Amino acid sequence: MDRIPILRMGPVLLVSIQLDMHDQIALVLQDDLTNAITTHGAKGVLIDISAVSVVDSFMGRMLANIAGIARVLDAITVVVGMQPAVAITLVELGLSLEGVRTALNVEKGMAHLQSVVASAGALSDPGDDADGAD
Amino acid sequence: MLTARTEQIPVREQQDIVSVRQVVRSWCLTLGLGLVDLTKFVTAASEIARNTVEYGGGGTLVLEELRDGLRVGVRLVFEDQGPGIPDIERALTDGYSTGTGMGLGLGGTRRLVDEFDISSTPGAGTRVAITKWKTR
Amino acid sequence: MPDAPANRLVAAIDERFDELLRNWITDQLATLRRAQIAESDLRAQCTELLQIMRRALVGGAPLDVEAQAWAPARDLLGRISVSRAQQGFSSTETATFVLSLKRPLFGVLRTASKDADALADDIWAATLLLDQLALYTTEVYLKARQELIARQQQDMLELSTPVVKLWEGVLALPMIGTLDSARTQVVMESLLQRIVETGSDVAILDITGVPTVDTLTAQHLLKTVTAARLMGAECIISGIRPQIAQTIVHLGVDLGDVITKATLADAFKLALSRLGLAITRPKAAPGAVRPAAPTTD
Numbered sequence: 001m002d003r004i005p006i007l008r009m010g011p012v013l014l015v016s017i018q019l020d021m022h023d024q025i026a027l028v029l030q031d032d033l034t035n036a037i038t039t040h041g042a043k044g045v046l047i048d049i050s051a052v053s054v055v056d057s058f059m060g061r062m063l064a065n066i067a068g069i070a071r072v073l074d075a076i077t078v079v080v081g082m083q084p085a086v087a088i089t090l091v092e093l094g095l096s097l098e099g100v101r102t103a104l105n106v107e108k109g110m111a112h113l114q115s116v117v118a119s120a121g122a123l124s125d126p127g128d129d130a131d132g133a134d
Numbered sequence: 135m136l137t138a139r140t141e142q143i144p145v146r147e148q149q150d151i152v153s154v155r156q157v158v159r160s161w162c163l164t165l166g167l168g169l170v171d172l173t174k175f176v177t178a179a180s181e182i183a184r185n186t187v188e189y190g191g192g193g194t195l196v197l198e199e200l201r202d203g204l205r206v207g208v209r210l211v212f213e214d215q216g217p218g219i220p221d222i223e224r225a226l227t228d229g230y231s232t233g234t235g236m237g238l239g240l241g242g243t244r245r246l247v248d249e250f251d252i253s254s255t256p257g258a259g260t261r262v263a264i265t266k267w268k269t270r
Numbered sequence: 271m272p273d274a275p276a277n278r279l280v281a282a283i284d285e286r287f288d289e290l291l292r293n294w295i296t297d298q299l300a301t302l303r304r305a306q307i308a309e310s311d312l313r314a315q316c317t318e319l320l321q322i323m324r325r326a327l328v329g330g331a332p333l334d335v336e337a338q339a340w341a342p343a344r345d346l347l348g349r350i351s352v353s354r355a356q357q358g359f360s361s362t363e364t365a366t367f368v369l370s371l372k373r374p375l376f377g378v379l380r381t382a383s384k385d386a387d388a389l390a391d392d393i394w395a396a397t398l399l400l401d402q403l404a405l406y407t408t409e410v411y412l413k414a415r416q417e418l419i420a421r422q423q424q425d426m427l428e429l430s431t432p433v434v435k436l437w438e439g440v441l442a443l444p445m446i447g448t449l450d451s452a453r454t455q456v457v458m459e460s461l462l463q464r465i466v467e468t469g470s471d472v473a474i475l476d477i478t479g480v481p482t483v484d485t486l487t488a489q490h491l492l493k494t495v496t497a498a499r500l501m502g503a504e505c506i507i508s509g510i511r512p513q514i515a516q517t518i519v520h521l522g523v524d525l526g527d528v529i530t531k532a533t534l535a536d537a538f539k540l541a542l543s544r545l546g547l548a549i550t551r552p553k554a555a556p557g558a559v560r561p562a563a564p565t566t567d
Binding site for chain 1: 241
Binding site: 080082083084085087088090091092097101102103104105107108109 | 458459462463465466469470471493496497498499500501502503
């Protein structure tokens with residue numbers, strides 16, 4: 001069975017969804033990411049959906065789940081590259097993707113993650129003011 | 135109203151949901167549907183296909199090309215012999231809950247299509263028909 | 271066994287090809303304004319149609335232009351029709367291309383004929399064929415005209431609501447005139463597309479030039495904002511006139527947490543601050559004075 005590869009760039013895990021996933025692959029991805037976050041102590045997860053032309057409620061829930069699980073494991077999730085037609089459809093469907101941050105593309109997503117991760121790193125230094133790392 | 139092309143495919147397993155998306159996309163492209171309309175319709179088909187598999191115990195999808203005077207459209211008819219939906223009104227107003235709700239979320243799906251028809255008999259099965267017309 | 275009228279038609283076309291072609295072209299040029307189509311082009315088109323018709327008839331094609339054997343003819347006429355439609359010819363002028371073949375063809379048939387009954391059959395067969403081809407031509411023409419008009423409408427829609435880049439990362443969409451449902455949808459889609467293309471973080475929807483807004487339009491605007499947010503960009507709505515503000519409240523439209531600003535300028539300032547930018551006035555050095563105009567003193 002195909003498996004969606006997870007790449008690592010420092011404290012950030014990168015996932016690029018290139019195919020029309022069936023439910024099983026999505027669940028495996030969720031598992032793989034959860035394990036990877038823990039194994040590598042990742043602080044950020046970037047999911048690139050620029051090649052995804054249909055996001056239905058199942059996939060929406062998967063993205064929200066991943067963001068939720070990552071949050072519990074102290075990592076931030078950013079979904080990038082949502083196509084306009086997909087965004088319009090999700091709005092019509094009434095899916096809000098609660099708890100999922102989004103960015104226009106990989107560059108902006110990474111920039112956001114890096115700034116958040118950096119300020120979170122500053123928290124571990126004693127005596128520094130806590131930044132609003134949310 | 136004339137029906138030109140038709141096709142029937144099984145909707146029994148998770149893998150079939152992907153097939154449904156691909157076939158419906160292909161039909162929409164042949165019809166010349168715009169990108170946003172196509173995305174909405176394929177998404178709607180995916181939702182109902184999943185309901186058919188997970189809630190209806192599996193069933194079939196019949197695709198029909200429709201011609202009504204100058205307009206052309208596609209109609210999808212999903213049918214299963216599953217437990218049926220006891221409260222259709224509620225299913226139509228249910229939002230998407232990430233919790234344990236039935237998750238049928240048909241209300242949202244209805245907004246994605248031009249025509250939406252559902253009939254269900256508890257214990258005998260469910261039939262959902264959705265139609266998208268090509269504008270212009 | 272091939273059809274007898276068809277055989278005689280082929281024979282007539284073969285024996286008097288040049289005469290037929292010449293008369294057909296002459297008749298057309300008489301009705302068409304000469305400048306509209308080059309005679310050489312017309313000659314080429316007429317020649318090709320005659321040859322295609324001849325080939326189809328020789329091959330035993332039935333007198334039904336929907337049949338596969340007539341596909342090359344449909345293809346040729348389709349192309350000619352589309353081109354005529356785009357050039358601005360009327361549907362009559364386009365159909366005349368085919369219909370004007372009747373007189374020369376009947377003439378040739380009559381000259382070649384030895385039998386009144388056979389001639390009647392031949393003329394009937396020819397009429398049947400040419401009428402169907404002419405009708406097909408008209409159908410294609412109409413479709414082409416419709417598509418042309420639709421494209422022009424689309425262009426106008428897009429032109430009337432241009433997406434403007436105010437700054438790196440900031441787009442503005444000045445909307446002018448009444449917004450109907452169709453227009454708002456087109457505008458929404460093109461704005462979102464531009465956001466992706468330019469990688470803009472902020473889009474300002476300015477509705478200063480919009481006199482009224484109804485529920486549907488307000489909902490479309492809200493959907494646009496929500497969609498942009500889902501994609502990772504932010505929308506600010508600016509230029510809400512007092513009447514529209516009243517309408518929005520009156521209709522019970524919930525703007526939620528959509529940011530609104532009175533003017534495009536305010537929205538722009540906010541957009542810049544979101545991007546971490548600000549406009550500052552460079553400080554003049556103390557005592558520096560702009561040089562006065564040179565005087566004779």
